[in-house]
Amino acid sequence: MAMVQVTFYGRRSAWAARTTELSDAVHRTLTGEWGIPEAKRFHRFVLLDDTEIVAPSRGPGYLVVQIVCFSGRSHAAVRRLLHAFTDDVVPALGLPVDDLEVVVIESPPSHWGIRGMIGDELALDYRVEI
Numbered sequence: 001m002a003m004v005q006v007t008f009y010g011r012r013s014a015w016a017a018r019t020t021e022l023s024d025a026v027h028r029t030l031t032g033e034w035g036i037p038e039a040k041r042f043h044r045f046v047l048l049d050d051t052e053i054v055a056p057s058r059g060p061g062y063l064v065v066q067i068v069c070f071s072g073r074s075h076a077a078v079r080r081l082l083h084a085f086t087d088d089v090v091p092a093l094g095l096p097v098d099d100l101e102v103v104v105i106e107s108p109p110s111h112w113g114i115r116g117m118i119g120d121e122l123a124l125d126y127r128v129e130i
Contacts, residue, residue: 003109003124004030005042009064012047018093019045025092026065032088033081034073034130062099070119071106077130078104 006026008015015022023043030036055062065085085102089095112119 003112003119004034004036004040004067004069005044006030007044007046007066007068009046009048009053009066010062011050011053011060013050014061015045015047015063022093025089029081029084029088033084034077057098059096059099061093061095063095063101065100065102067102067104069104069106070109070112072129073106074130
């Protein structure tokens with residue numbers, strides 16, 4: 001069950017050789033802040049040619065992390081996660097703080113289809129309401 005899916009958008013030249021490091025840093029943050037079980041890692045990498053990302057005021061390591069998840073986490077829990085990206089992920093990757101953008105997109109469980117079931121029919125082994 002994937003109630004938290006992470007998609008990374010960045011330049012292939014900067015991130016292709018670092019996907020494991022990137023995945024590990026972000027997953028540590030998700031398990032620490034939101035209690036996502038270690039085994040629930042669902043990460044996708046969309047690595048683009050340098051010309052396919054236009055962000056003139058950002059460095060070559062510019063990265064967008066999109067987190068799509070079930071709705072239900074409190075405003076405070078989302079804020080803690082976003083602060084943890086700045087406090088933990090940025091230094092772990094040696095990334096300038098200006099080169100990381102994170103967006104959390106929440107969707108009700110009833111809007112997910114997973115393993116032939118609707119998301120609100122699933123029995124989760126962790127809490128979403130934190």
